Amino acid sequence: MSIDTAIAAKVAKLARIRVEEDALPALAEEFNNILGFIEQLNEVNVDGVEPMTSVTPQRLKRRVDVVNDGDQQDKVLKNAPDAREGFFAVPKVVE
């Protein structure tokens, strides 16, 4: 299917990336090029093939459910653009 500017705007919104109105037509065209390339996958017969979840047949390791880390508030907050009183600070979320 072909992507128009309305779908491009919706995708940008879902991805939380601001795209200016006048950039949407070019973006939609790029999507169409890339998706056109991906369409080739429709030629492949995938009947009865399970989608791959892991390249190596392995059962992921589990660890004991215990606290093994923590008490590093300073380190956790060190790279924050805005940290106050031991918390990450963001614009007001609830009116």
Next chain:
Amino acid sequence: MSALNTFTIAEARDKLRAKEVTAVELTQACLTAIEGADALGAYVHKTPDLAMEQAKAADARLAAGDAPDMCGIPLGIKDLFCTKGVDSQAASRILQGFKPEYESTVSQNLLDAGTITLGKLNMDEFAMGSSNETSVYGNAVNPWKVDDRQLTPGGSSGGSASAVAADLCLAATGTDTGGSIRQPAAFTGIVGIKPTYGRCSRWGVVAFASSLDQAGPMTKTVRDAAIMLETMAGYDPKDSTSADIPVPNFEAMLTGDIRGKKIGIPKEYRMDGMPAEIEKLWEDGTAKLRDAGAEIVDISLPHTKYALPAYYVIAPAEASSNLARYDGVRFGHRASLAAGDGITEMYEKTRAEGFGPEVQRRIMVGTYVLSAGFYDAYYNRARRVRALIKKDFDDVFAAGVDAILTPATPSAAFGLGEMTDADPVQMYLNDVFTVTVNLAGLPGISVPTGLDSTGLPLGLQLIGRPWEEGDLLNTAYALEQAAGFVAKPQKWW
């Protein structure tokens, strides 16, 4: 004695033990070479003070005896690896100023063995690119030059490739999601191996596509790749996909004896419009392995054609999920906000300012293929095709093939800026020979085997069975010996 920065890891190791050089001298030589090489754009954060401190510690450890092979070896580290207290920004504006409070497992394994960190190396932003032109730092440049053009060192590990080829370190770390170690290695005449998925821990490596990403060494020789991979690899409880299996002594497996090995030549890799020089390189490489006693067999990997389109669904899908964490809250860049802007505006402005165009494109493609209504048509279909691509390899290995020989890239290095106006899909074709290996989780190595008619290096790729990097490295070693590639770029920078 030749300049110390031109040493291989193996040479440096032996001379350190013979007390002919010190780690401090090796480090000084590299730092001097780095200072004179800003034109290559390879190093983006230099750490000379840290390097000298580590070099002194390495010398002390060597003097005490019983130091590991990598002790005292000066390395460059790709900017994708988190390095404690040292800028680590994946060549992105969105991670500007980020100094991790921790060290990636792979770089920690190297440090534990006594290596020296010379600095962080340039790359494509979030490892998304094949020419190092999407970096926020600007381009890395290939030390190879045959006319007045500046050439790409490849990508995404372009700074690593440039630094190793120009002797700005003894070796470097790279990462490979679709060919990002092997393609730049081929473009710069060096060796690069992507190990089996799970061989190296991904912990502390900025994630691009988690089911495809693997770290690996980029080195001057196959022997060096064997030595360095052994140190980088190993089980890590902090990465649930890292394999809990022993890491062998890869170097000890380099006998050069490949008699009786079965080498597959896949017919699907003979692409329409493939340059005659690449075809010839491939035939020469095949002949050399045959002369070394290997049995050459024609094989078929029927789903090869669908690897790139499957990759360009799966990788962006995983990237859109992984890169959701860059929201201007916990680390990196946050856009300045207008009066009345709420949290959604903060996310949207931060991500629009922080991510470059290629990263934005891939996040949005990934968002689209994962969105309601398209998940099955795109994402699940791509994962089914991926299973078929892996089965192609499983079948060939089950038939007794030990390794597969292919070209590493469809061309030699191209000029920086030459692909700017091409549509993104043209750039994606750079990975046509390498991306299958990531989708199947296999080990793959790029070995320089010749020069094109203009004098630029070309590489061949060998693909091995899962977990058999030792055998793969040995075949690569035999190919390296037979090819006798010794050319180096002429210094112009």
